[in-house]
Amino acid sequence: MDENFRDSIGTINEEGKRAWVYPKKPQGKFYEYRKWVSYCLLLFLILAPFVKIRGNQFLMFNILERRFNIFGFPFWPQDFHLFVISMIAGVIFIALFTVAFGRVFCGWMCPQTIFLEMVFRRIEYWIDGDRGAQMRLQKQKWNAEKIRKRALKWILFFIISFLIANVFLAYIISSDKLLGYIIEGPSQHTNTLVSLLIFTAVFYFVFAWFREQVCIIACPYGRLQGVLLDNKSIIVAYDHKRGEGEQGRKKFRKNEDRSALGNGDCIDCFQCVNVCPTGIDIRNGTQLECVNCTACIDECDIIMEKVNLPKGLIRYASENNIEKKEKFKFNSRLKGYTAVLVILIGLLIGMLFLRNDLETTILRLPGQLYERKNGNIISNVYTFKIMNKTTQNIEDVSFKLVSHNGKIALVTHKNFEVPAQGLSEGTLFIEINNAELTGDKDKLKIGVYSGTELIETTSTRFLAPRSYN
DSSP states (O other), X not given: OOOGGGGSOTTBOTTSSBOOOOOOOOOSHHHHHHHHHHHHHHHHHHHGGGOEETTEESEXXXXXTTEEEETTEEEOGGGHHHHHHHHHHHHHHHHHHXXXXXXXXXXXXXXXXXXXXXXXXXXXXXXXXXXXXXXXXXXXXXXXXXHHHHHHHHHHHHHHHHHHHHHHHHHHHOHHHHHHHHHHOGGGOHHHHHHHHHHHHHHHHIIIIITTHIIIIIOTHHHHHHHHOOTTSOEEEEOHHHHHBTTOOOOOOTTOOHHHHTBOSOOOXXXXXXXXXXXXXGGGOOOTTOOOOOHHHHHHXXXXXXXXXXXXXXXXXXHHHHHHOOOOOOOHHHHHXXXXXXXXXXXXXXXXXXXXXXXXXXXEOTTOOOEEETTTEEEEEEEEEEXXXXXXXXXXXXXXXXXXXXXXXXXXXXXXXXXXXXXXEEEEEEEEEGGGOSSSEEEEEEEEEETTEEEEEEEEXXXXXXXXX
């Protein structure tokens, strides 16, 4: 087999320039399935930042304030370990599916593919026409028809990019802030408007010009799949045994016995190439540009049906299935990934159940020693921070010593309130009789109360004079 196609990516021509891809409009069984999956995921992507569970946004990635919501669970900087574990579990989940089913995530669930193939390219097919019409329009001189079509397409692309940018911003700053900014007007929030226009320009650039280059050049997943895939992985594959035969592929001729001549079932029609959104020839084998979109499967099945040959020349199959007729097995490698994923999910669930809605940190004031008072009393000064992760205000908050007899005094001289999803901080003194202490650095256990209800316990160290016995 000629391996020259692996010397460069499919969207670069021999001169090193961009080879623009004009894919034929897909049709067929898998394409219909992909449309339904894509529409459901589009609905999810659009609604996720606006849906709330227990007052928490369903999905939010507020990097600026270091606040994250995943499936309604709020994660704060103190919960960063939980966020990391959930992200690692997500990566292992994708790796598991890649080992088993190849780059199926890219073709069926990736937002880049969904927006490009199911939104922007469908608009392009509606305005410019199918593959042939688009190629003719590109070569056509600028006249009234071309200006009208280009202007309409670019305006629609900009509007959709602007809407996507708004949804994207809702994931970052929260949907409540975004809706508030819209109601107040852009003139009141010029910085946010500038950020929104920058996001719009980025999305417009990606979907109107960069397109499949994101999957081929920018996204590392194409390279990653080369490491994860093996001969047992189910991928979109061309059955070269059947397609090539002994004498190779050949153009179709009516009433010709191809099997007697030794030719394979591939009639070299190039429809699988024309329909590919990344411009590759699937007959060359597994390539990093392939996103497992199944467009070539549908197109090949249509052609096989027209020439009265069996379907499935291009299908979901492993290399071992094509070479040795082996069926898919849940092998030891998949079992290993599954075991790691189950352990991570179990660890995450356990940590989520043990996670407190209120997190209190009490630390001694840096640079301050203990203070002796009348009556053999030792006093230490502390700073405290209380993080409320719930959507309800916590009122009448106070501290009480649990492990020792002593007194806690707030600098404010009164109980306080911790706002919903907010932080309260301040200074307090702890006073304990020296006779109650067992060393120079006793560990204290402190209860945090809302009224008379114990809502959390925390600990800190108490500095006292060193005793010499």
